[in-house]
Amino acid sequence: MADNAGTLYLVSTPIGNLEDVTRRALRVLSEADLVACEDTRHTRKLLDHYGIRTKTISYHEHNERERAVELAARLAAGQTVALVSDAGTPGVSDPGYRLVRAAIERGAGVVPVPGATAFVAALTASGLPTDEFFFGGFLPARSMARRSRLSQVRSLAATLVFYEAPHRIGDALRDAREILGEREAAVARELTKLHEEIARGRLTELIEKFSGEHAARGEMVVVIDRTVIADAAADQASAQTESIAALVAAYERDEGLDQRAALKRAARRLGLSRDEAYRRLVAERARDRSD
Ligand code: SAM
Numbered sequence: 001m002a003d004n005a006g007t008l009y010l011v012s013t014p015i016g017n018l019e020d021v022t023r024r025a026l027r028v029l030s031e032a033d034l035v036a037c038e039d040t041r042h043t044r045k046l047l048d049h050y051g052i053r054t055k056t057i058s059y060h061e062h063n064e065r066e067r068a069v070e071l072a073a074r075l076a077a078g079q080t081v082a083l084v085s086d087a088g089t090p091g092v093s094d095p096g097y098r099l100v101r102a103a104i105e106r107g108a109g110v111v112p113v114p115g116a117t118a119f120v121a122a123l124t125a126s127g128l129p130t131d132e133f134f135f136g137g138f139l140p141a142r143s144m145a146r147r148s149r150l151s152q153v154r155s156l157a158a159t160l161v162f163y164e165a166p167h168r169i170g171d172a173l174r175d176a177r178e179i180l181g182e183r184e185a186a187v188a189r190e191l192t193k194l195h196e197e198i199a200r201g202r203l204t205e206l207i208e209k210f211s212g213e214h215a216a217r218g219e220m221v222v223v224i225d226r227t228v229i230a231d232a233a234a235d236q237a238s239a240q241t242e243s244i245a246a247l248v249a250a251y252e253r254d255e256g257l258d259q260r261a262a263l264k265r266a267a268r269r270l271g272l273s274r275d276e277a278y279r280r281l282v283a284e285r286a287r288d289r290s291d
Contacts, residue, residue, distance in 0.1 A: 002107025012115025016193035032082035072102035089117040122188035122221035133159040144288040147246035150179040160224040170211040177203040181228035190218040245284040
């Protein structure tokens, strides 16, 4: 750390329940020269709740680049900056990384003040193994990219954890069932809030629960087991609906096949004629474009 340089504190704040904040977090927020936050009005509510009067400045995905330079200059001049996000731990599927890099480059101290983060709360309460896990942040919004991402993690020997938006949860679970096969899973919704719910079951059961008119509201985390449930009927159903576009993409990427060879391979795996496989590929891509 450079002489006279200040300190950047990465302060975790609640993911819903305002009591989920540490005493140290409150002290650091009240002693800092400045609190950098995604939404100043949102963070002001937390600060007001605890009688903290520190000045705030916005730091969000749209001004991250310029603000990181500006805040790093303040740190280099000896100021103390506390970074928070709207909820949970800054830098976890939230802005933070650029500022941390800039602070390190300017010789400032970087000090975490740990606390709530949604994926850890969801994972630990899911009932699925916690010894090894993979946190993938938000799954891609478009189906083809989402299936391709799921294909990349299909054979990991780890519990899979993703953030997901409520209007995509049904589609994401369906893609997960198709690409990963039937598995135990959990959807942790509105953690620490009034309507907290942790739905546990097979992917097929969760698809049922979170589709159509039962679509859920609120913030949610999806947790998926590493083990495929050996169930011939489920496997067959899954193969029949498996995404051919994702399979073709996986063969192209992982095995360096050209599209023609990848399609032939995918057709064989799905028990389809090459014509039928091609028709399905074109239909899926058209569907993805209109998503
Ligand atoms: N920085 C945050 C953290 O440490 O968890 C994550 C911020 S990210 C922009 C917001 C996503 O986190 C939501 O879309 C949801 O997937 C998840 N999330 C945040 N709060 C949650 C809660 N109370 N219950 C369930 N999921 C939550």
